Amino acid sequence: MTHRKVTLGLLQMRMQEDQGENLQTGVGMIERAAAGGANVVCLPELFTTKYFAQYESTGGVPREILDSIPGRGSEVLSSAARENGVVVIGGSIFEAAGHKLFNTSMVFDQKGSMLGIYRKAHIPQDQFYFEQEYFAPGDTGFKVFETEFGRLSVMICYDQWFPEAARASALLGAEMVFYPTAIGTVDGVRQTEGNWHRAWENVMRGHAIANGMVVAGVNRVGREDRMSFWGGSFVADAFGKTLRRAGRAETVLLVDVDLDHGREVRDGWGFLRNRRPECYSRLVEKG
Numbered sequence: 001m002t003h004r005k006v007t008l009g010l011l012q013m014r015m016q017e018d019q020g021e022n023l024q025t026g027v028g029m030i031e032r033a034a035a036g037g038a039n040v041v042c043l044p045e046l047f048t049t050k051y052f053a054q055y056e057s058t059g060g061v062p063r064e065i066l067d068s069i070p071g072r073g074s075e076v077l078s079s080a081a082r083e084n085g086v087v088v089i090g091g092s093i094f095e096a097a098g099h100k101l102f103n104t105s106m107v108f109d110q111k112g113s114m115l116g117i118y119r120k121a122h123i124p125q126d127q128f129y130f131e132q133e134y135f136a137p138g139d140t141g142f143k144v145f146e147t148e149f150g151r152l153s154v155m156i157c158y159d160q161w162f163p164e165a166a167r168a169s170a171l172l173g174a175e176m177v178f179y180p181t182a183i184g185t186v187d188g189v190r191q192t193e194g195n196w197h198r199a200w201e202n203v204m205r206g207h208a209i210a211n212g213m214v215v216a217g218v219n220r221v222g223r224e225d226r227m228s229f230w231g232g233s234f235v236a237d238a239f240g241k242t243l244r245r246a247g248r249a250e251t252v253l254l255v256d257v258d259l260d261h262g263r264e265v266r267d268g269w270g271f272l273r274n275r276r277p278e279c280y281s282r283l284v285e286k287g
Contacts (some may be wrong), residue, residue, distance in 0.1 A: 003258050003259070003261070004038050004042060004095065004150065004176075004254070004258070004260050005046045005256055005257070005259075006149045006176075006259060007033070007036075007037050007038050007255070007256050007257075008038065008039070008042070008176075008214075008235055008254070008255045008257060009029075009030075009033025009041035009042070009086070009253070009254055010041075010042055010218045010234075010246065010254075010255065011026065011029040011030065011043050011044070011218065012044065012218065012219060012220070012233045012249075012250060012251050012252075013025060013029065013043065013047055013220055013221070013250055014220065015046075015047065015048075015049065015050050015156070015220060015222065015224070016050075017050065017053075018047060019048045019064070019065065019132070021176050021219075022047060022049065023072070023076050023146050024041050025046055026048075026076075026077075026091075027076060029252050030080045030081075030086065030088060031080070031084055032252045033252050033254065034084035036252065036253055038086055038148040039110075040086065040089070040147070040150075040176075041087070041088055041089065042088075042089040042090030042091065042178045042180060042216060043088075043089065043090055043180060043218065043219045044157055044181060044182060044218050044219055044220040045079055045157045045180040045181050045220070046091070046092055046182055047090075047092070047093075047180075047220070048067070048073060048093055048094075049065045049094065050224045051182050051220075051224050051227060052131070052214055053130050053131045054128045054129070054130070054224070054225060054227050055130065057130060057133035057134060061101065061134065061280070065094055066095070067092050067093045067094060067095060067098070068097070069095060069117060069206065071088065071107070073093045074106055074114065074189070077090045077106060077108055078108050078113075078114065079112060079192070081108040081110060081111070081112045082108075082110070082111055082112030083110065083112075084110075086110055087108065087110055087147045087149060088107070088108045088255035089106075089107050089152070089154055089178050090105055090106040090241050090269065091105065092104055092120065092156050093137075093155070094134070094135075095103075095119070096221075100140075101134060101135055101136040102119040102120065102136055102138060103120035103134075103135045103138070104118070104119045104120070104138075105117060105118045105154045105156060105180060107152075107154060109147055109148070110147075110148065113144075116140075116143055116149070117143075118137045118138070118142070118153075118154045118155070118156070119138030119142060120135065120158070120159060121137060121138040121162075121165065122158045122159050122161070122162055122165070123124070123135050123136075123137050124157075124158045126233070127130075127189060127204055128186045128226065129158075132134045134278050140231075141184060142165060142169050142172060143169045143172075144169060144172040144173050144174045148216065150175045150176055150259050151173050151175045151176070152174060152175065152177070153169035153172070153177045153178070154177070154179060154180070155169070155178075155179055156179065156181070157179065157180065157181040157182060159179065160171060160179045160181065160200070160203060160204055160207075160217070161203060161208065161228040163206070163207060163210070166211055166215075167210070167211060169211075169213075170212070172214055173261045174211075175213055175214065175262055176213060176214040176215075176257070176259070177207065177213055177215050177216070178216045179215070179218055181200075181217055181218065181220075182219070182220050182229065183196075183219060183229065183230070184220075184228045184230050185197075185227070185228050186227050186228075187226040187227075187228075188226070195236070197232055200217070201232065201234060204217050204236065205242065205281070206240065207234045208239070209238075209239055209240040209265075211238075211266075211271065211272070212238045212239075212262045212263070212265035212269070212271060213264060213273070214235065214236070214238055214257045214259065216233075216234070216268070217233055217234055218233045218237075219232055219233050221248055221249060221250055222250075231247060231248045231251075232246060232247070232248070232251075233246040233251075233253055235253075235257060237257060237258070237261060237262075237286055238262035238266075239261070241256065243255050243256075246267060
């Protein structure tokens with residue numbers, strides 16, 4: 001039997017002050033990934049801006065860091081997808097939609113058509129991650145996008161810590177899940193719980209195993225004020241093996257994955273077919 005092989009391109013970026021420069025850097029990395037054989041490419045979370053949510057909100061959001069859909073970002077990414085013949089997962093942007101602001105990812109097929117959007121469901125509010133002061137909780141629900149290269153789902157950064165989100169995507173038919181992120185360490189904040197970077201990767205590897213699907217984490221790099229983003233973008237196969245992992249530099253990481261390996265894991269281990277939904281009512285209760 002011929003297995004379905006797909007090449008993923010993870011675009012690990014260092015962000016600048018100028019949004020236009022970040023967009024053009026992203027386009028250049030899409031071109032590099034496509035030239036290297038990528039079928040599906042993914043940008044990091046909030047890739048058009050520096051990570052502004054490390055600062056407590058003063059009540060006003062600078063209009064220049066907002067975008068709409070359709071808008072500048074969607075136009076640029078659509079063109080990049082079409083011109084390079086790749087599926088593009090647009091990391092995420094700071095989306096203005098009516099009176100609400102969202103952390104939103106866009107997905108384009110290789111012809112440049114937008115397949116849809118996903119708005120970040122879980123919004124953190126923590127020291128130097130003051131996102132609830134900027135973003136409304138997403139209202140799209142979890143999505144699976146049908147592409148020529150397989151069925152994929154997108155979730156954004158803090159979503160990665162919630163196994164329910166990954167399982168929901170698997171039940172919707174996802175074969176791959178991409179997590180665009182913006183995460184790192186903060187000067188003066190100790191990692192008293194343990195190593196944050198290892199936990200970040202390990203929890204996503206667990207999602208890969210439990211759901212029999214490929215998982216990709218796509219992070220930013222560089223220092224922004226008190227935050228140092230650790231990069232470490234990686235792809236895990238459907239049994240949790242880390243296939244490739246980036247370092248701390250800006251890079252295009254190309255990774256070949258086998259989607260039918262995920263089917264073998266699901267068929268062999270039965271994590272989905274042997275579920276007991278009648279036992280899980282506590283999962284949807286508050287508190």
